[in-house]
Amino acid sequence: MQLHAAIDEYVLYIEIEKNYSVNTVTSYEYDLQLFLSFLKYHGCSTCLNEITKTQVRRFIQYLLGSLKQKPRSVNRKISSLKSFAKYCLRYLTNDFTHGIESPKTDDKLPVYMTLTDLKQLFDYLERSQSRFSMRNELMFKLLATTGIRRSELVSLTWEQVDLVNETIRIDGKGKKERILPLHPHLMPLLASYKASLRSYQIYPTQPVFLNKNRKALDPRGLQVIFKDVLKKAGLPPTRFSLHHLRHTFATLMLQQNRENVDLRTLQELLGHKSITSTQVYTHVEYEQKKKAIDSFRIF
Template sequence: MQLNAAIDEFILYIQIEKNYSSHTIASYEYDLNQFFAFLRDHDCSMELAFVTKIQVRRFIQHLLGTHKQKPRSMNRKISCLKSFTKYCIQEKYLMHDFMSGIETPKSDYKLPVYMTLNDIKQLFRSLEHDHSRFSRRNEAMFKLLATTGMRRSELVSLTWEQLDFSNHTIRIYGKGKKERLLPLHSNLIPILKVYRDLLEGYQTYRTEPVFRNKDGKTLDPRGLHLIFKSALRKADLPPSRFSLHHLRHTFATLMLQENKENVDLRTLQELLGHESITSTEVYTHVEFEQKKKAIDSFNIL
């Protein structure tokens, strides 16, 4: 079987049978096509059965060396290739696993970047005092992200039927189309209603997107990113320091830092929609921050 045909079958499988998100599908397709292009450009066989472990290792070396690929991105590509070979063996397209024994590069561990409580309050004050054309939309968007820990992909795909103002809840469709029901902060309800009342009637129909761009179309993640950078500048916060994903880190960090008596890691895992508690445990760096405060305030020296 030709490698490109197997890739097409695999992408169809994760799209139809596994019901992966469009973002995940696009990432897998990009990674596999990149591997395919590497083999083609190096005059390797395009037959799936002739792909070897040595070629995979050279592909990894090529990306880490020539393209200066970061270990975290490389790990994603390796994980993608492992899922691909597992599928091919399952479907009997492949008799040997050319990914067997391939290990992921060691990643440099970094603590998540997040905004302090003062930073987020500064951003909120700026949003509240802004009276430009899309100010109420922006206030609703970024306060929703900061108080729910939603991913930006979850926000741009949000429709009005996912918001229940009567019960103060929001239904979020996360990775793999998995649903989670979260409570909405009581102070956020009037902000969302003010924003909704500024829209045309048809724009608030239950299947319509909650947030739109300047042309009235659904926001895309890149557009949301640019709006956030602009909001940071208006709030006198460095746009080079923070990204949209840092709002998610901020939500998780401040939730543990400021509300520790009501939140444990399991609760935070449910709020963030993490499949594994391991992903949530990165936020235990908050414990270190609290220990540092305790040491610094210890008047012994």
């Protein structure tokens, strides 16, 4: 069986039978097509039975060296290949990814805004008088108070918003659904924003957030808006990204609200599949550790 045919079959499998999200399917397909292109470019056989571990290791070397990809990005591609190889065992007796190890990643702490930074951002959003000031204020306050991903924000429709119960329903990674309560301070803003739209724009299946052409925002467009808002708010646009708002939510939630939030609760709010992903935010305990050391009356 040829590799390209196996990839096509696998993509259909994860899309139809596994019911993976569109973003996940697209990512897996991209990773596998990149591996196929690598084999063709280097004159290697693309017959499924002839793929070797050495070729996989050369592919990883190519990603890290020639393409200068970061270990985290390379690890995702290795994960895609391993999942694909496992599927292909119905045709093969040899798993060409067995024993392949992922490169070590730098365990850097997530970048986040301080409470002062966030208040500075909110202050600008509340003072802004631009055409889209209400939309922007709602978008970025929603990201900062719920921790949803930017892809989840731009795909949000009005049928997912429950003004009565003050919740939003999020379709997260792997099509896993979660219900998030909205902060009480957001409710008047959300109601005003909805009232400012035309009747056809608040139809249940319509996107909540629109661009200047009255069409759904895309993640790239949202990022451009955020960078512009940061600059006008007096914050460094090169320092923060939209994903950092998610880090900010998680970090400040643990810093400012520890009596009401534990890691399990935070895991549910963020929609993490594994609590291991959530544990990175325990770095906030450093502040408590520092206070403990500083207050140690030993000298």
